[in-house]
Amino acid sequence: MAKNIQSLERAAAVLRLLAGGERRLGLSDIAATIGLAKGTAHGILRTLQAEGFVEQDPASGRYQLGAELLRLGNSYLDVHELRARALVWTDDLARSSGESVYLGVLHQKGVLVIHHVFRPDDSRQVLEVGAMQPLHSTALGKVISAYDPVAHTEVVDNEREAFTARTVTEPREFEETLGLTRARGWAADIEETWEGVASVAAPIFDRRRMPVGAVAVTGAVERLHPSGELRATLVAGVRDCARAVSRDLGAGRF
Structure with a gap:
């Protein structure tokens, strides 16, 4: 059996780290996290930078994903039926809610963001297409885990990290959360997951009535969750968007 090429494995590890962590990371952080010598990590980063897959901030010296990687990713996403069907509906949801909208699918042990519509204001925002979100704590992840058996197995068989004091990690309570999600149709x-951030998500189904992803509205907790309750219009808007995309995928009315 042919062996894997170690240098490619290491390069892939660097890209995954930059995609899943903070927006920019320093050389020492990257080397320590992956378990590489700084010289080795620097050589990988230098090669990725030359190919346009990684960029280095001139001021801080920190690294982030490059435009070439985004271009390659978009060539895949453009033919992704779910994203193509959701473009108009997610744009409408962002406009009506005034908040950011995310489209996510199950990928490995988390949720891959395949589409991100910016909050429709003049604030500076970071495109999060290609970012990974945890299954157990995010609205996208909980919806997918509630309806997708593969995601459910993944999330219950692995340790659930407590990102904040509100993160549900205890098995029984977590299963109750998923049961509530299925009962009301949203999470x-x-x-x-992040202090000061709230989100609400609903599942998307295909023509076989199989869960293929989820859509979510995300924003500051004081806007989405004023007076201790989610805004009813947001929940309705997210569910309507999910239903519309599902119908476009052939799921029919539900």
């Missing part, structure tokens, strides 16, 4: 994340 929420109120500062369970």
Whole structure:
């Protein structure tokens, strides 16, 4: 059996780290996290930078994903039926809610963001297409885990990290959360993943009525969750968007 090429494995590890962590990381952080000598990590980063897959901030010296990687990713996403069907509906949801909208699918042990519509204001925002979100704490992840058996197995068989004091990690309570999600058809994340951030998500189904992803509205907790309750219009808007995309995929009315 042919062996894997170690240098490619290491390069892939660097790209995954930059995609899943903070927006920019220093050489020492990258080397320590992956378990490489700084010289080795620097050589990999230098090669990736030359190919346009990684960029280095001139001021801080930190690294982030490059435009070439985004271009290659978009060539895949453009033919992804789910994303193509959701473009108009997610744009409408962002406009009506005034918040950011994310489209996510199950990928490995988390949720891959395949589409991101910016909040429709003049604030500076970071495109998060290609970012990974946890299954157990985000609204996208909880919806997918509630309806997709593969995701459910993945999330219950692995340790659930407590990102904040609100993160549900205890098995029984987590299963109750998934049961509630199935009963009402949507999930929420109120500062369970990031302090000050709230989200609400609903599942998307295909023509076989199989769960293929989820759509979510995300924003500041004081806007989405005023007075201790989610805005009813947001929940309705997310569910309507998910239903519309599902119908476009052939799921029919539900």
